[in-house]
Amino acid sequence: MADSSTSLDALSVQLAQQASDLAEALGSLLGTPVHLDLVRRSRGVDEMAGQVLKLCVQQARDAGHTWQEIGDLLGVTRQAAFQRFGKPIDPRTGEPMDKTVHMADAAERALAVVKDVLEGRMDRARRSFNAEVLEAFTDEVRADGLATVTGLVGAFEGFGEGEPFVRRIGDHTVVDIPLNYEAGDMKARVAFDTEEKVAGIFVLAPEAP
Known part of the structure; x- marks a missing residue:
């Protein structure tokens, strides 16, 4: 102290x-x-x-x-x-977890992926996916997900004014990007793995942790 x-x-x-x-x-x-x-x-x-x-x-x-x-x-x-x-301790090693963001271009890459997904350029978006996401995130999954969001907050109108929020969570670099819809705000979340490949992509309520 x-x-x-x-x-x-x-x-x-x-x-x-x-x-x-x-x-x-x-x-x-x-x-x-x-x-x-x-x-x-x-x-x-x-x-x-x-x-x-x-x-x-x-x-x-x-x-x-x-x-x-x-x-x-x-x-x-x-x-x-x-x-x-916070200063979380890695249960695997007993050592403080590294919270340093090593991806200097994480925000820009996440924004590009979200744009491609929202605008239907899936061939380009998939170049950034890791093997698990490449297999799981089919065109049908994308369409169902976007339909669910549309049912909640209407049509997508553009990206929010706030800057992307980048941080390190465990072994992943996570980026949140504000989104504007006709009846409310949401946020896109893109997670990158240690190989800097997309390990997850979601559209969430803005208050989601």
Whole structure:
């Protein structure tokens, strides 16, 4: 706890300084704003704030607060809070699980697969499938799935405004993509295996963990 508190104190000081520098830059610009410099400074503040938030969540957990309480504060489910900040132990090895996302292009690849599936370009979509999905995700399965979604929320109208949410869950890289339908919102979920092949593709309710 002492190490965590010390790190949090140090990061909080750095965050305050970065925020102060950003505010000064915003207030002292002359002529044409140096937009890229503001982007750079803002990104630094955002990254530092993320580190501070991570340590604050860690201290809250150490103090006995539940993932439900933390999720409620962050406006997400307890599972989403755990997936972002938790430190799961791999039951196979007893070691902390690697949560690092190694697929740099996971969001772009997931978006391309979802577009191909929704627009019927299955020959192209299947190039990304692993053997299990290639066998299971037939044209009939696709049609039945899309019909079920249409029955729930109507016709597909486009992709949502939010950015794809990428994270590592176990051995998989998982991407959630917001979707807009005529009578409600949904999200597409694409899971990639360790070979970076599609191991699962779903259309889910937006609140699904």
